[in-house]
Amino acid sequence: MPAQQKKVIFCIAGVLSFACALGIAAAVGTQLWIKGTILCKTGSLLVNATGPELEKFIGEIQYGLFYGERVRQCGLGGRPFRFSFFPDLLKIIPASIHVSVILFCTVLIVFALVGTGFFMYNAFGNPYETLHGPVGLYLWSFISCSCSFLIMILFSSEVKIHHLSEKIANYKEGSFIFKTHDEQFQDSFWIILVCSLVHFLNVLLIRLAGFEFPFSKSKESETTTTGAVDLMY
Numbered sequence: 030m031p032a033q034q035k036k037v038i039f040c041i042a043g044v045l046s047f048a049c050a051l052g053i054a055a056a057v058g059t060q061l062w063i064k065g066t067i068l069c070k071t072g073s074l075l076v077n078a079t080g081p082e083l084e085k086f087i088g089e090i091q092y093g094l095f096y097g098e099r100v101r102q103c104g105l106g107g108r109p110f111r112f113s114f115f116p117d118l119l120k121i122i123p124a125s126i127h128v129s130v131i132l133f134c135t136v137l138i139v140f141a142l143v144g145t146g147f148f149m150y151n152a153f154g155n156p157y158e159t160l161h162g163p164v165g166l167y168l169w170s171f172i173s174c175s176c177s178f179l180i181m182i183l184f185s186s187e188v189k190i191h192h193l194s195e196k197i198a199n200y201k202e203g204s205f206i207f208k209t210h211d212e213q214f215q216d217s218f219w220i221i222l223v224c225s226l227v228h229f230l231n232v233l234l235i236r237l238a239g240f241e242f243p244f245s246k247s248k249e250s251e252t253t254t255t256g257a258v259d260l261m262y
Contacts, residue, residue, distance in 0.1 A: 036152045038238045042166075042231045043148030049173070049224040050141035056217035057134050060093035063188060065212025067198045071205045072103040087210055090194055093217060094131055099198060103205060112197065121196050126187045130180055137176040137224070144169035144231070163240035170231045177225030184218065 056062075069086040072078075078086055088102035095114055100107040112118065114127065147165050187193050198207035 035238045038234050039148045039152035042234045043145045043152065045227050046141050046148060046170075046173070046231060047145040049227050050138050050145065052220045053134060053138050053141065053224055056220045057094055057131070057138075059217050060091055060095075060097045061215040061217045062093045062184070063097075063194065063212055063218070064089075064091045064215050065194055066090070066210040067099065067102075067194065067207045068210040069101075069103040069205055070208045076104065078104075088198075088207075090198060090212075091215075092197065094127070094134070097197070112200070118197060118200060121200055122193060123187055123191045126183050126191070130183045130187070133176050133180045133183070134221075137173055137180065137221075140169050140173045140176065141224070141228075144173060144228075148231075163235060166235050166240075167232065170228045170235070174225050174228040174232070177221050177228065180221050181218070181225070185214075188212065188214075 067088045067090050068083075069088065073083060073086040076082070085104045086102055088100045088107060090099040091097055092099075092112075092114075096112065098109060098111045100109050102108075114122065144166070147169060151163075151166060192209065194209045194212050195207060198209075
């Protein structure tokens with residue numbers, strides 16, 4: 030492939046990687062990760078609420094990685110509350126999973142920026158082999174893609190398996206029990222999915238630029254070496 034086309038491809042990959050870093054940084058700071066509704070089970074059972082009456086006992090909840098808000102509905106009108114994960118909710122949530130999600134988000138931002146720098150360096154500089162060349166581009170893209178999937182898996186397990194919304198809703202609730210009525214992943218969560226697809230696309234762009242995958246290249250060289258040894262004998 031001509032050098033000019035490689036430069037264009039690496040520039041596109043660098044811009045995409047930088048856009049991902051900015052998008053993830055913005056997503057981490059918002060509360061648009063989960064939005065749902067919470068049922069006041071105790072109140073609805075006391076009055077045997079059904080149909081339209083049940084709406085009086087369904088409140089809302091929305092949160093991100095650091096803070097969120099909820100509207101408490103137990104038949105007497107909505108009461109809004111704001112909450113923070115640090116340090117208020119650390120004792121009731123799966124803290125190790127939650128902190129891991131934040132750490133992997135940080136790692137993802139760092140490696141997306143590193144990947145941006147290396148893509149631009151390969152586009153306009155004179156890279157040499159090892160981590161400054163195609164091997165490094167494959168490595169940073171693979172790490173970023175893996176981190177994205179890990180974030181999605183960990184956060185999904187925290188929400189769905191460990192019932193994060195219910196734990197938040199029942200925080201400091203003495204006589205009332207709240208259950209998750211409905212919950213959906215929001216924009217910030219789907220940004221992580223988009224970024225994982227972008228980093229996978231970057232891998233394809235590197236291949237499109239004419240650079241073999243590291244393992245396939247090593248296999249070819251292995252075959253060449255074996256053939257040379259056979260010829261010697």
